[in-house]
């Protein structure tokens with residue numbers, strides 16, 4: 001069964017599927033913010049940290 | 058049963074015991090030369106190489 | 115003591131690369147009065163040692179499909195053991211037997227290679243993007259060339275590998291090709307030779323005869339359409355060296371006899387950079403001195 | 404760059420020896436304008452790594468009851484891995500974090516330590532004396548100090564360990580205490596501090612309070628009646644340093660806070676040599692330069 005949480009950015013519903021993994025990145029459909037699953041049980045979402053884009057590392 | 062070989066230095070009898078080990082050093086009773094057991098079966102004796110005496114190594 | 119040109123040679127961790135041939139070529143250059151600095155990796159030895167020690171090796175695949183070694187703390191220990199304790203002493207001993215006074219170094223020595231640890235990286239696992247926080251690898255952001263300069267001036271051949279030191283002085287893995295490029299730039303090297311397990315940049319990765327004589331990398335962004343897998347990293351390293359002022363950068367075959375002399379004689383691919391008047395981000399990230 | 408006195412510090416492979424404290428003391432000496440060269444062993448790390456790699460460790464016991472590590476080819480590989488890839492990078496990183504520019508080296512680097520491999524050694528096994536021919540250890544017979552001098556003059560702290568190179572350029576294990584003594588003599592060091600897991604030379608090995616303030620070694624032969632086990636090796640090393648012109652040689656506790664500064668302040672045992680007018684064999688075996 002999926003879990004529904006509120007997006008910490010826009011408070012839209014965000015669905016966390018049963019196959020979700022710890023530290024997985026999912027996009028909020030409402031605001032396009034990248035969210036990280038910080039905990040699975042209970043499910044906790046937070047805005048994902050920015051990751052430096054670096055070609056070739 | 059022990060094996061008897063001739064000392065390569067003085068030709069005296071040298072006894073090789075059944076518990077002898079490969080590369081073991083034995084002294085010839087006749088000439089005091091240090092002999093090395095180069096092979097056990099067949100038993101082969103040769104004068105042992107000089108080994109540098111070195112305190113502390 | 116030497117006044118000739120300085121060549122930086124990167125030899126890979128690919129077991130098929132001929133390290134005896136590389137050492138013999140280095141000896142020839144040194145005998146001719148030239149200066150050489152060798153940079154090495156050691157992926158084969160790292161994998162072998164990790165296997166013997168029972169430490170599982172995992173690969174991180176970035177969302178843009180670049181694969182790198184997952185360097186958790188146990189793996190970093192193996193990386194340092196294999197590079198500093200395995201590959202490097204063998205290269206130094208081989209050079210020494212050829213009469214070349216060489217000195218094995220890691221980026222920790224003399225604070226030579228400084229990196230910023232990437233505290234978070236993204237990896238794609240089973241189609242999901244996951245954040246990884248214990249990856250002990252970083253991006254080189256400073257070269258302190260004084261140690262290498264001191265040794266080169268005294269006639270020694272430095273033999274350098276990762277790790278680098280992070281901002282807290284702790285070891286982190288860095289890409290050895292890019293370390294070679296950064297050292298070449300910081301030391302004002304005349305030539306950089308990146309040896310690899312292919313004849314150069316190929317238009318068809320399955321066809322060794324498709325090697326390009328020259329390859330022009332764009333000044334920024336992805337290194338172009340023939341840059342697949344590890345070759346993308348080498349082309350980025352090549353670009354960083356060119357941006358840092360190294361006049362000649364070649365990617366050449368490390369598996370052939372005399373790999374360095376062949377490369378310097380013109381085999382492999384000469385990498386050039388499309389001209390751009392403004393300084394690039396790469397230039398500012400690797401200071402010249 | 405430094406003009407102060409040169410101290411050679413040997414820290415053992417004994418895990419109880421406080422390497423953080425040693426590094427802090429080295430940093431203090433360097434900050435005071437002095438020169439330091441560190442020599443290290445790593446028996447604990449060698450044993451740990453050999454165990455993880457499943458390589459059995461054996462001991463050779465000479466007919467006169469001196470125990471040494473049986474260094475067969477697999478063990479030599481572990482020795483180099485552990486020293487060059489394990490212990491040394493940790494010391495270099497720690498010194499670096501303390502602001503000391505240091506450089507990790509083995510005896511292979513710059514051809515610094517040359518040894519004659521003992522092609523045959525005697526070992527007592529089950530009461531029988533056996534000849535062992537695959538033991539890759541040797542006796543130091545030459546120090547080429549140019550690399551260490553170059554680094555010291557440029558303000559770097561060399562961090563040195565075995566192996567040495569044999570007459571064919573192949574790595575061989577050597578005793579690290581004697582390597583420290585030979586380096587101290589060849590570099591014209593002012594002081595040699597041999598740190599160990601005891602407060603100094605003890606008259607009763609079970610009683611740490613039985614430490615001697617001074618100990619006079621005879622110029623030749625066995626080092627005397629309080630020289631048991633590893634202490635005999637240290638006293639021979641101390642004698643070689645004294646014979647090579649090192650003015651002050653101390654054997655001191657490596658397990659205490661500030662072990663180097665304590666030793667230099669007079670703790671532990673000062674080793675002297677009974678005077679003899681003729682040059683000793685030890686002096687000729689370790690050339691000063």
Ligand SMILES: [Zn+2]
Pocket residue numbers: 007008009010011012028029030031032033
């Ligand atoms: Zn949202």
Ligand SMILES: [Zn+2]
Pocket residue numbers: 064065066067068069085086087088089090
């Ligand atoms: Zn006889």
